[in-house]
Amino acid sequence: MSSLPRECAKLRERLPELAEGVLGGRDRAHLEGHLASCPRCAAELAGLRVVVSALRAISPDPLPAHLLGSVRREVAARARPIARPPVQHWARLVLASSAAAVVLAMALAFYFTQGAEKGVHSMFARQADQRGLALQGKPPAESAPVSVAQLPAGALAAPRLPAPQSREQSLPRTGKPQAGKRSGGDRVSRTETPPQPVLEAAFSDRAGPQGPPGVGAGGGGAGRGGAGRPCRQSPGANQSKVHHDKLERAGAATGAFRVGAVGPEARLRASGEAAAAKPTPALARARLGMVNATRQLTITLAPGAAAEDASLVIQQPDGHPVLLWGGRLTEAVTVPIPAGSLGSGPACIPLTVESQLGRSQYLLFLPVLSRLGQTAPSLPAMKYNGEPLGSVFAQLSALSGLVLLVEGPLDQPVYGELSAEDPSAALTRLAAVAGFEMDSEGEILRTLTRTKGD
Amino acid sequence: MNQANSARTSRLVTRARGGDREAFDGLVELYAPQVYNLSLRITGSPEEAEDCVQETFVRAFGAMRSFRGEAAFFTWLYRVALNVARDAARRRTHRPLLISELAGPDPQVPVPDVADTGPPSVHGPLADPSARPEEALVAERRRQLLLRAISSLPPHHREVIVLYDLQGLSYEQVARVTNTRVGTVKSRLSRARLALKDRLAPYLDLLRS
Numbered sequence: 001m002s003s004l005p006r007e008c009a010k011l012r013e014r015l016p017e018l019a020e021g022v023l024g025g026r027d028r029a030h031l032e033g034h035l036a037s038c039p040r041c042a043a044e045l046a047g048l049r050v051v052v053s054a055l056r057a058i059s060p061d062p063l064p065a066h067l068l069g070s071v072r073r074e075v076a077a078r079a080r081p082i083a084r085p086p087v088q089h090w091a092r093l094v095l096a097s098s099a100a101a102v103v104l105a106m107a108l109a110f111y112f113t114q115g116a117e118k119g120v121h122s123m124f125a126r127q128a129d130q131r132g133l134a135l136q137g138k139p140p141a142e143s144a145p146v147s148v149a150q151l152p153a154g155a156l157a158a159p160r161l162p163a164p165q166s167r168e169q170s171l172p173r174t175g176k177p178q179a180g181k182r183s184g185g186d187r188v189s190r191t192e193t194p195p196q197p198v199l200e201a202a203f204s205d206r207a208g209p210q211g212p213p214g215v216g217a218g219g220g221g222a223g224r225g226g227a228g229r230p231c232r233q234s235p236g237a238n239q240s241k242v243h244h245d246k247l248e249r250a251g252a253a254t255g256a257f258r259v260g261a262v263g264p265e266a267r268l269r270a271s272g273e274a275a276a277a278k279p280t281p282a283l284a285r286a287r288l289g290m291v292n293a294t295r296q297l298t299i300t301l302a303p304g305a306a307a308e309d310a311s312l313v314i315q316q317p318d319g320h321p322v323l324l325w326g327g328r329l330t331e332a333v334t335v336p337i338p339a340g341s342l343g344s345g346p347a348c349i350p351l352t353v354e355s356q357l358g359r360s361q362y363l364l365f366l367p368v369l370s371r372l373g374q375t376a377p378s379l380p381a382m383k384y385n386g387e388p389l390g391s392v393f394a395q396l397s398a399l400s401g402l403v404l405l406v407e408g409p410l411d412q413p414v415y416g417e418l419s420a421e422d423p424s425a426a427l428t429r430l431a432a433v434a435g436f437e438m439d440s441e442g443e444i445l446r447t448l449t450r451t452k453g454d
Numbered sequence: 455m456n457q458a459n460s461a462r463t464s465r466l467v468t469r470a471r472g473g474d475r476e477a478f479d480g481l482v483e484l485y486a487p488q489v490y491n492l493s494l495r496i497t498g499s500p501e502e503a504e505d506c507v508q509e510t511f512v513r514a515f516g517a518m519r520s521f522r523g524e525a526a527f528f529t530w531l532y533r534v535a536l537n538v539a540r541d542a543a544r545r546r547t548h549r550p551l552l553i554s555e556l557a558g559p560d561p562q563v564p565v566p567d568v569a570d571t572g573p574p575s576v577h578g579p580l581a582d583p584s585a586r587p588e589e590a591l592v593a594e595r596r597r598q599l600l601l602r603a604i605s606s607l608p609p610h611h612r613e614v615i616v617l618y619d620l621q622g623l624s625y626e627q628v629a630r631v632t633n634t635r636v637g638t639v640k641s642r643l644s645r646a647r648l649a650l651k652d653r654l655a656p657y658l659d660l661l662r663s
Binding site: 072076 | 475478479482483486487488490491494500504507508511512515596597600601615619620640641643644645647648650651654655658661662
């Protein structure tokens with residue numbers, strides 16, 4: 001309606017009230033004066049009257065005959081004071097999908113390498129430090145966790161989500177975790193290794209030791225980034241070399257990827273040969289974590305138009321047309337990743353899906369981005385245990401190797417409710433799915449010891 | 455709601471707050487139809503709506519003690535129901551859907567051609583059983599057209615249309631249920647109706663008939 005004359009545009013919003021007959025006084029007189037000389041607005045009013053009248057004529061649907069009885073039975077069976085948000089809060093919170101080994105390997109490799117060497121003291125790393133969990137990539141003792149780089153080829157595969165059975169069964173209803181119980185990590189599976197892509201990772205020296213503006217030498221990584229506060233990124237030459245070496249070892253050990261030469265800009269892209277041979281190398285075979293969803297998606301990293309560009313292509317593996325997240329996915333959803341963003345851009349990619357159900361916004365957290373990048377400046381200040389929620393998701397993604405799709409933006413009421421009610425319960429459920437455990441203080445920990453001897 | 459009903463509701467609410475499940479069953483009987491229709495219009499799915507009704511009353515019973523009677527019981531209950539239905543609608547948008555589950559061939563064309571609206575819904579009531587068959591068919595298609603157009607609105611617009619126009623709540627009641635100001639309700643309603651009118655523009659003649 002931008003083509004409407006200014007007067008019409010100004011008065012248009014009052015037309016529905018006039019159509020309903022609730023507009024009175026001077027407003028009504030003014031509007032009627034305008035209508036007398038504006039056939040366009042008069043036609044609009046006539047249309048509105050038809051619509052309002054038709055709306056009022058819609059009769060209610062009858063209550064299904066069995067529903068009263070089933071409601072009574074359900075109330076009798078489940079009724080109790082509500083102490084925790086119901087399972088659905090988890091459901092609307094996160095779509096967690098299992099990611100491919102390459103993503104997990106890279107994410108963990110970065111974690112191991114950066115956690116200690118860059119002074120990254122994320123919430124998780126701090127917790128791990130305090131509890132003696134070897135998250136830093138130290139040489140493993142006999143019973144210590146094993147880092148990715150030390151695993152035999154193919155040992156790490158995509159984390160496998162437990163097959164959801166129902167809303168009631170798939171997730172805990174009340175989430176107070178028990179200290180010392182750390183079985184969640186067992187959810188990592190080694191058996192399902194998706195097709196391994198050949199990826200090339202290149203890391204920047206360009207930012208130099210000082211890093212970009214706003215990044216302190218002792219910066220806190222994604223963990224302490226906070227809303228609008230850049231995290232440590234683009235390591236200096238030495239660190240870049242270390243990362244390069246570590247990645248190379250991890251890549252060789254897992255056979256999942258190989259590391260290219262240090263490039264002019266931090267990026268991760270499909271190698272030329274691989275792209276030519278396989279136009280859409282599978283970066284991740286993801287599975288929707290929604291309780292009712294069983295469909296699998298492939299998330300593919302594809303080379304972009306420019307050499308440094310890349311795109312994520314999200315599609316059904318079998319190519320069946322589906323509607324996803326309320327949006328149409330007849331072929332694929334392509335999420336462009338601008339040049340450089342994989343190395344220095346946000347840890348998450350904002351997605352907007354226009355559909356019949358309206359516009360939905362999501363934040364896609366990728367493990368690789370989480371480790372390589374910084375927390376998106378747009379992430380709001382919603383906090384969990386003092387940690388910006390966006391950072392929590394980024395770290396969950398990085399540590400679990402999961403692709404997290406979070407309904408966003410995070411400062412929407414849904415997260416307000418989450419915070420007001422019980423953030424730890426929702427995160428506990430997320431943690432359970434992601435293979436995390438939360439200790440009695442509500443912190444999130446990941447035990448890596450399961451990787452030894454499993 | 456008439457005075458007798460209001461007094462009955464009041465008694466039932468008082469007893470239900472004390473944990474009397476039989477009294478709560480009475481409230482279920484009174485309000486389940488409205489809650490069902492609210493849920494149905496917000497989620498767009500009869501199956502989801504049934505789940506929502508159950509969840510709403512389970513939550514409501516669990517929280518009855520916290521109902522202090524400052525607002526009318528039904529606005530409090532509607533608020534619970536709306537939250538439940540919002541959650542369900544959100545889940546529904548996340549769930550991968552088959553193309554066949556949605557009517558429109560293109561999201562940019564939110565309302566399909568009337569000729570494509572298919573047979574009358576098995577869930578919805580026929581407009582008027584006493585009408586001639588062709589009139590009943592047209593009325594049902596009109597109804598489906600409107601409902602689909604409503605379901606194509608953004609959630610906050612859909613909610614005010616459902617609460618105000620379909621459920622017959624006042625501005626103030628809608629404001630309480632949606633936890634917004636009356637002014638916000640009015641402006642949302644205006645925009646929602648304008649959006650609806652724009653979507654239905656090709657079908658105004660059918661609606662007028």
